[in-house]
Amino acid sequence: MNTLPLVLVSVLLYVAGAFASLLLASNERLGIRCAGLAGSAAALAGLAASAPALLSGQTLDFASSGPFPFARFVVHFDLLAALMVFVISLLALAASVYSLSYVREYEGRGAWAMGFFMNLFIASMLALVVVDNAFYFLIFFEMMSLASYFLVISEQSNEAVKAGFLYFLIAHAGSVLIMLAFFLLYQHSGSLDFASFRHLHLSTPLASAVFLLAFFGFGAKAGMVPLHGWLPRAHPAAPSHASAMMSGVMVKIGIFGIIRVGVDILGATTTWWGLLVLAIGGISAVLGVLYALAEHDIKRLLAYHSVENIGIILMGVGAGMVGMATHQPLLAVLGLLAGLYHLLNHAVFKGLLFLGAGSVVFRLHTKDMEKMGGLGRRMPLTALTFLIGAMAISALPPLNGFVSEWFTYQSLFTMSLQGSFLIRLAGPIVVVMLAITGALAVMCFVKVYGVSFSGAPRSPHAAEAREVPAPMIAGMALLALACIALGLGAALVAPVIAHIASQLAATGAIDVASQTLVYPGSATRTALSTPLVAILLAGGLLVTVVLGGLYREQRQKRRHGGDAWACGYAHDPRMVVSAGNFAKPLREMFAPLYRLRQQADPSPAMRHSLSWLTGAASWMxxxxxxxxxxxxxxxxxxxxxxxxxxxxxxxxxxxxxxxxxxxxxxxxxxx
Amino acid sequence: MTATLIVNNLAGLLFVTSLLVMGVSRPTASAVFYSLQSLVLVLIFVTLAATLGAGELYLWAASAFVTKVVLVPVIMYRALGKLQDPAASRPLIGPTGLCLAAAVIAVLSYLAVSTVKLAVVAELKPALAVSLGHFFLGLLCIVSQRNILKQIFGYCLMENGAHLTLALMANRAPELVEIGIATDAIFAVVIMTLVARQIFRTLQTLDVKQLTALKG
Incomplete structure (x- = not known):
């Protein structure tokens, strides 16, 4: 079945929504509705286009000469593109539904522009992942960067404008590197089509140069360490549904680019490329989660978690690239499977968490967690969905984050078993880094959920908060359900993604699931059944409830009623655990790594070089x-x-x- | 006295009347002399018509009489009588200078015409020289006079010169051309008169030296 027209319909619907919002600037309420509904319809079209392609494993192509003589307009709808379209559409659906109520907050403050740029932003991402020509790719890439830049500065505050400028700078530094990479390829193939790039046989140094350019170019967009400086500033500055799209999807475009160039075009022929990706992934994961722990600002914290999760995705991709370079089909498929699965999962739960944070901000008008507290009672549905997202991102079974991190572990274990000494050494090191990351992530989300949603309210706004409107709940619920489905349905999802991975790695099919089990290649090594885990956990919960019921009589005899007290003093709101003191021990323990944040951040250096440049320009x-x-x-x-x-x-x-x-x-x- | 001699002499008279138009100080007097000059022109046409046997020229003469001898001088006389600006009446070049300049123009024109080799005008070369010189006399009038009303006469003189050239060299042209010339003369004069009156009403001067508002 040819679903390409649906992709076109989807893009056109986004564009139509964008211009409807622009034209309805004088009637913002209607404009918001038009933009949101058009976005939702477009997202449904995108899902309808990508799901059949993913399930059938079919690759669709379309080519036309286009308006420019030097670049053909080529669409290559392979499985990777289909997965990206699926991820974008899923998130766009949630964000568009959510925006129907959320953007009302911005009425009179440029809500019409927000609808315009948001829809344009999504449309350009959608077009970007399906085109197969360097020229159009770069055009859509720039469109995406520009549209998201305007979303970042939509608050118009000093902080937002600064963040936007930094984002603009790093995004364009990245696109220059990408352009150079494509230019090198173009020089040797004589055509801008990716298809012609794929047939090239480049010498190893040249291929390495192309890979490094593309890796750091796309890495800047993905927000990996050390090019992450813009991410924790830009994502919080944008409105929350845009943050969800940026953090959930846009950074994945960076990953997509790395896979497209490194794996698809260059074929990941050199071992150290994979190791480099692995190393950067490990560092990004650990530093990302550490910095997240120290944050008070809920959206900045989530943004740092994006750095962490990009790291985890890169670990999988790196392991897969090592597998391809060393001709280990199992490792190649497992690594890419882990990376792509985590890409999908992270999009879902990070989107959910940003939407949840947006709901809290919508009611409290602050991003500072120290001023929240007790929201679980006031906003129960938001709290429930946020909790599901927090559990998923902390990789608690049986939710989706657990499954993809489990696959990441399996790929790293597989890598540790075979190959040269360096590869066998790298495997365990990265495993340890992933383990630290996982532990710290749990700690971090205990803090986020505990400080924001539990305990006593710490500000009048928090005490008076109400549940958010239905469309916002619907947007979050959709993603929360996706978190559960992608976890419990791992045995159904994993083969689909394994198929994408084996198509990318050009290997035969690898068996990863049967019935409710998922396993790395063969079930004799190890296996995971998320439905079973879920039943056991539910059983454990049931046992607790039953035991509680049985001993109810005896417990009541020993119990005394009265106010809570602490160390002989009556309870005081100031005694509630806060975001700052929760993470304090960790900040002391990892003090050098926190200092590294200032030292390794390229933004002061870039700012400095920029000021030098402006100085030179003003002299000139x-x-x-x-x-x-x-x-x-x-x-x-x-x-x-x-x-x-x-x-x-x-x-x-x-x-x-x-x-x-x-x-x-x-x-x-x-x- | 042959017909060509008559034409040439009348042409010489044309020159003299031009000097009179330029030389007199009052614009109304210029109008009278202009009428006289046009009469001379009409006579030339009639003579030429008889000599060359060109029937069209009788028509030309008739229309020139109506427009140039009667209409234009009357319009000018009526219109200009009310406009008085003594300051502008004093010309830049006195009568003597004017005569000298006219002589120079006559000589130059004669030299220029002497190279023309056309059978039609072989006998009428002096008249042709006058017609060319007349054009430059008109220009001289425009350049040498400070009064803008006199400059309108300069235009009329140039127009008469051109008219004579046409009669000498293309006298078998259809009447349409003649109608064009006649209406051209009348309309141009009417428009320029209106402009002159407007200028006078706005600036209370006819002195061209004062009209420099557009200078950059």
Missing amino acids: EPRFDDNIVAPMLRGIHWLGRQVQRLQHGDFRIYCLYIVAALVILIVLTAA
Whole structure:
């Protein structure tokens, strides 16, 4: 079945929604509704386009000459593109439904522009993942960066504008690297089509150069360490449904680019590429979660978790690339499976968490967790969905985060068993890093949920908070259900993603699931059944409840009623655990790594070089004026004064000029 | 006295009347002399018509009489009588200078015409020289006079010169051309008169030296 027209329909619907929002600037309420509904319809079309392709494993192609003679408009709807379309559409559906109520907050503050840029942003991402030509790829990439830039600065505050500028700078530094990579490929293939790039046989140093350019170019977009500086500033600045799209999907475009170039185009032929990806992934994961722990701002915290999860995804991708380079089909497929599965999962739960944070901000008008507390009672549905997201991102079974991290572990274990010493050494190191990351992530979300939703309210706003409107709940519920489904249905999802991985790695099919079990290649090594885990956990809960019921009589005898107290003092709101003191021990333990944040952050260096550049430009700028423009100006003035003498003002003189010219012309003609 | 001699002499008279148009100080007097000059032009047409046997020229003469001898001078006389600006009446070049300049123009024109080799005008070369020189006399009038009303006459003189050239060299042209010339003369004069009156009403001057507001 050819579902490509549906992709086109989806893109057109987004664009239509964008322009409807733009045209309805004077009637924002209607504009918000148009943008949200068009976005939802477009997302449904996107899901309808990608799901059949994913299930059938079919690759669809379309090519036309396009308006430019140098670049054909080629669409290559392979399984990777289909997965990306699926992820984008799923998140876009949730975000668009959510926006129907959420954007009302911004009425009179540019809600119409928000609808415009949001839909354009999603449309450009959708177009970006399906095109198969470097020129169009870059066009859509820039569109995506620009549209999201405007979303970042939509608050118009000083902080947002600064964050937007940093984002703009790093995003464009990244796109320059990507352009260079494509240019190198273009030089050797003579065509801008990715298809022609795939057939190239580059020498190893050249291929490595292309890979490094693309890796750091796309890595800047993905927000991996050390190019992450923009992410914790830009994502919180955007409105929450846009943050969900940026953190949930846009950073995945970076991963998509790395896979597209490193794996699909270059074929991951060199071992150290994979190891580099693995190393950067490990560092991003550990540093990301550590920095997240130290945050008070709920959206900044979530943004740092994006850095962490990008790291986890890169671990999987890196392991897969090592597998491809060392010709281990099992490792290649497992690694890519883990990376892509986590890509999908992270999009879902990070989208959910940002929407949840957005709901809290919507009611409390603050992003500071120290001013929250007790929201679980006031906003129960938000709290429930947020809890599901928090459990998923902390990789608690049986939710989706657990499954993909389990696959990441399995790929790393597989890597540790075979290959050169370096590879066998790298495997366990990264496993340890992943383990630390997982532990810290749990701690971090205990803090987030505990400080924000449990305990006593710590501000009047928190005490008076109400549940958010239904569309916002619906958006979050959709993603929460997706978290559960992707976890419990692992045995159904894993083969589909394994198929994508084996298509990318060009290997035969690898068996990863049967009935309710998922396993890495063969069930004799190890196996996981999330439904079983779920039943056991539910059973454990049931046992507790039953035991509680049985001993109810005896317990009541020993129990005394009364207010809570602490160390002999009556309970005081100030005694509630806060975001700051919860993470304090960790901040002390990892002090050097926190200092590294300041030292390794490239943004001061970039800012410095930018100020040098502007200084140089401001030194250079008058040079042109002084040496070229001013002399020319003086010359023209002088010439003008000479000409002015001719211009006598007496029209009789002008008559003479005319006759003189006539006579001269006659003489010339006669001669 | 042959017909060509008559034409040439009348052409010479044309020159003299032009000097009179330029030389007199009052614009109304110029109008009268212009009428006289046009009469001379009509006579030339009639003579030429008889000499060359060109029937069209009788028509030309008739229309020139109506427009140039009667209409234009009357319009000018009526219109200009009310406009008085003594400051502008004093010309830049006095009568002597004017005569000298006219002589120079006559000589130059004669030299220019002497190279023309056309059978039609072989006998009428002096008249042709006058017609060319007349054009430049008109220009001289425009350049030398400070009064913008006199400059309108300059235009009329140029127009008469051109008219004579046409009669000498293309006298078998259809009447349509003649109608064009006649209406051209009348409309141009009417428009320029209106502009002159508007200028006078706005600035209370006819002196061209004052009209320099557009100078850059």
